[in-house]
Amino acid sequence: MSSWNPGRPPDRVRGTRKYGVLIVSVTCPGPIGLEFLVDTGAAMTVITPAVAVALGSSVVHSLRQERVAPVGKTLLSAPVVRLQSIQVGGHEVLDLEALILDLPPPLHLDGLLGVNFLERFRVTIEFDTETLILRRKT
Amino acid sequence: MAQKKDDTFPIDEIREMFDSEWVLVEVTALRRPGQPSRGRVLAHHQSRMEIARKTRKFHDANPGKMSYTLFAGDAIPKGVVVVLMESRTTS
Numbered sequence: 001m002s003s004w005n006p007g008r009p010p011d012r013v014r015g016t017r018k019y020g021v022l023i024v025s026v027t028c029p030g031p032i033g034l035e036f037l038v039d040t041g042a043a044m045t046v047i048t049p050a051v052a053v054a055l056g057s058s059v060v061h062s063l064r065q066e067r068v069a070p071v072g073k074t075l076l077s078a079p080v081v082r083l084q085s086i087q088v089g090g091h092e093v094l095d096l097e098a099l100i101l102d103l104p105p106p107l108h109l110d111g112l113l114g115v116n117f118l119e120r121f122r123v124t125i126e127f128d129t130e131t132l133i134l135r136r137k138t
Numbered sequence: 139m140a141q142k143k144d145d146t147f148p149i150d151e152i153r154e155m156f157d158s159e160w161v162l163v164e165v166t167a168l169r170r171p172g173q174p175s176r177g178r179v180l181a182h183h184q185s186r187m188e189i190a191r192k193t194r195k196f197h198d199a200n201p202g203k204m205s206y207t208l209f210a211g212d213a214i215p216k217g218v219v220v221v222l223m224e225s226r227t228t229s
Contacts, residue, residue, distance in 0.1 A: 014173065018214045025206070027172045030197045033165060033206035035213065037220070050186040054193040054207070090171040106218055108160070108186075108209035 013089035013132040022125060024132050026113060027087040028055055034110040038125065038132055042114035045086070045098040051110050052081065052100050066099060086117060091134050093120055146178045149206070156182050156210035160189040162196070165204040174206045182210070 015024035015038070022038045032054055036045075044066070047055075062079035078099045085094050096117055103109055122135040146166045147155070155161075163177035181192045193205055214220055 014170075018212070019216070019218065019220070021214065021220050023213060025173050027204075030193075031204040032193060032197065033172070033174055033204060035208060048186070050190040053187065054190040056194050056197070087172045089173070106215050107220065108211065108213040110186075110207065 011089040011091055011134045011136075013134065015130050015132055017127060017130045022127065022130060022132060023109070024088060024113065026111070029084045030055070031087075036111040036113040037107075037109050038118075039112040039114055040118065040123075040125075042112045043116065044080075045083075045096060045114040045117050046101045046103070046112040047081075047083075047098050048103055048110055049100055055083075062100075063097065068099065068101065088113065088117070088132070089134060091121065091136065093117055146176050148176050149174050149208070152177065152179060153208060153210050155179070158211035159184055159209075160186050161208050161210050162189050162192055163206045163208065164196070164200075165206050174204070177206060180205070 013024050015022045017023075023035050024038055025033055026036045027033050028051075034051060062081055064080050065077045066080045067075050068078050078101045080097050080099055083096045083098050085092050086096050098111070103112075120137070122137060124133040126133065149163065152161060152163060159182045161179060162181040163174070164180050165174040165177045167174070167176035169175035180196060181189060183189050189207055193207060196205055197203070
């Protein structure tokens, strides 16, 4: 069983809060810095097709198609790719699966930081300080 | 001898330089790991895909250098309430 390691300080990742949601900087291989929305309602991390183009060869091979259940829409199918790494603050997760999916056009975001990333950590979201806190599990 | 002009700016200032455009920045300083604080504007465009192609080109020509892409403007338009999706696994 994993537990919080009090000996290691948590990583406080300062983001920006826009109309209720938190947006943080993430770094993909390149290194390519991007801005993702922290989404505890997304089971998987999402990148947009434009991000897939920017990342190039590291994500060209689709692993499989996944059925996606967007709120208020019927099921749709989207390709899943493996990101070599994704870094948030000082924490890097290797070989993370991500969906390639268009986000609604009015949103100018490059992706969603979903539960398959967040679950690797003990996570606290401080909305008042616009901060995502990641504590490494032991 | 003429001094080389500093063409780098704080990320927050770069955000204010453009209006509703995607901006590609070469990162020259980090505030903390993974958190760019300063950089040089490489390109700006209304098309996200255009910036993606320029990002790929930049990294192909400059391995190891860090880029940062941001949207200068409201990433989430005022009055829009964000309710996004969850995925369902096929097994």
